[in-house]
Amino acid sequence: MKFYARAILPRGFKAGGVASGIKRSGKLDLALFYSEVPCLASGKFTTNSMAAAPVQLDKKTLQSHKVFRAIIANSGNANAYTGVEGVHDARLMAQLAARALSIEDSGVLVASTGIIGRRLPVEKIKKALPGLAAGLSAGGIAKAKQAIKTTDKFTKEITAKFTIGSDTVTVCGIAKGAGMIAPRMATMLVFIFTDAVITQAALDRALGAAVGNSFNCITVDGCMSTNDSVILLANKAAGNSCIDLTRNFTVFLGALQSVCLSLAKMIVRDGEGATKLISISVKGAKTGSDAKKIALTVASSNLFKTAMFASSRNIVGRIVAGVGASGAGVKEKDLSIRYSPLKKKEVDISIGVGKGKGKAVIYTSDLSFEYVKINAEYN
């Protein structure tokens, strides 16, 4: 398996990005991803009960359609807390993209990120779409990945390539997200493209497993966005011997998991004001779910996060208090704590709780002056 630190679209995919005017700054804010041939699709979405309109729509589209050709995504407006009008706008946005691409019969998925509670300016998207569709290219991913950014300090992108027989399969992912900073923007969008020939069942299983071990294991500010979406398109252009749950599944899953975990860590590293990437490993919990609860309670503690920012040795006391507050019933005598040098950019914390075989790893960032600044100063 080979990895590339940039987005290289698999065969048959094209993309593009334009400034449609949704962002007042005039920055790129509308991205289009397109496959020349029909794709299978799989998606994972926020469990926030106030899920944004595009999330509501995508869930339905994934159920009602068998083939997909495109994703249309905007930044600058989350189309969240926008009621039935919002769902109407999301559907219109998908239809306009389908028309511009002349793919009315296939599914178009939609994603939005940005301010919550304001009507999406669909007219701007409508005007921008024909030019965006006409200008699509493999190299257009460069603009597309810019167009989904909000407060992101850097683009998040990675490509994995592996072979099945003599066929090379590509898995390419891009992401945006630097901590949820709704209502200005709303967290995490992840788009993954592969040319693998794969069954729907294998695609769904692989995405579920990969998301569970990556995006579901990170916390920047403990907030679950209204718009979190992970969308995977597979267009079968690699021509490989078909991947199903029994054949070649492991190698595909490995590639997808690596892509997801790399993107997840980039999101944490770009956490608003983050100066450190911190991994918190818990071992010896009664269950895996208990282990995750302990790691998340420590990771979400502002006291822990500020101590990490300061590289303070007093971190131990804050971990003790966090473990005790987790509700997992850990006793003082069973607790062991180890950590790598605190002044480094990446810090590993190991927590042993001596009760069983449950384990979990959570990735998080520290809490700095910059976090407060970024989140307070927008008015």
Add this chain to the structure above:
Amino acid sequence: MKFYARAILPRGFKAGGVASGIKRSGKLDLALFYSEVPCLASGKFTTNSMAAAPVQLDKKTLQSHKVFRAIIANSGNANAYTGVEGVHDARLMAQLAARALSIEDSGVLVASTGIIGRRLPVEKIKKALPGLAAGLSAGGIAKAKQAIKTTDKFTKEITAKFTIGSDTVTVCGIAKGAGMIAPRMATMLVFIFTDAVITQAALDRALGAAVGNSFNCITVDGCMSTNDSVILLANKAAGNSCIDLTRNFTVFLGALQSVCLSLAKMIVRDGEGATKLISISVKGAKTGSDAKKIALTVASSNLFKTAMFASSRNIVGRIVAGVGASGAGVKEKDLSIRYSPLKKKEVDISIGVGKGKGKAVIYTSDLSFEYVKINAEYN
């Protein structure tokens, strides 16, 4: 009922505070509270499974003793995460106080707040105790309330007086706590003194209800300390007609609740770096517990807290995301949000979720640069 914005010890109580040397700064760090006559006692403690040694000891003392005479409390060292040695030290501290006061047969309760994971310097306490015991007085509460402070910017104190027949009953409370900043210090200590004649059952019931509606409804940084303690002593010196669960209970409960809620709000107002006291009222939840979950999720969100610091109108989007993330299953169409002017020092937020009759109020503070500074810069 009359309230006084200062601590006025009820009849029969004395207090004092000294600098024993636990705090390197030389500030007051050891407080002693004493009743000339035997007291009933009731206590509520942290549910953190890493509860500090004094908390472990007090729970046992409250079960093994029927009468109490004193509380010995120190700041500068939490005696938490200190193993069996810590429990030994806490017991020794109580025994030394009993000996200095010549009350070996009665219960002495213990409280500590400060750095986690360091052995308590009991020798310093031993040396300071005779002088502290000899100097006790009603006015000594002034030094005692200073001696329990850690990062507190101001002392927290209040007194309520009411009459039963021709007898005046006093309920006086003091507190420390400005957000848990373990391991340097650990949160909230509350000591309440009353001269009420009251049954043990009424005392326990009243304290449980008052704590449930005050200290259990505040969150500064979402962290539950290893040392949180609320201790109530009742010495019966008022000579009133006895309060039990059926007679005069409501008036006593009212006084105790007011004292607890006032102290709880002072703790939030003094939250590390706090510039605002925010009340979050949730109405219309399925259950009271759902309402509390919603209010706590919003109150604990760093995005919400930074927006409050900035008095940002975008607060609505952050409340929406918080309500949605709470797990209470609130739908967008059922949600209503109202708020008082955001630039004031006290802000009330009302959230309606239109599902039932459950309601709750949570008090919290905003998240400022100062919070990060206070918690990061200690090394």
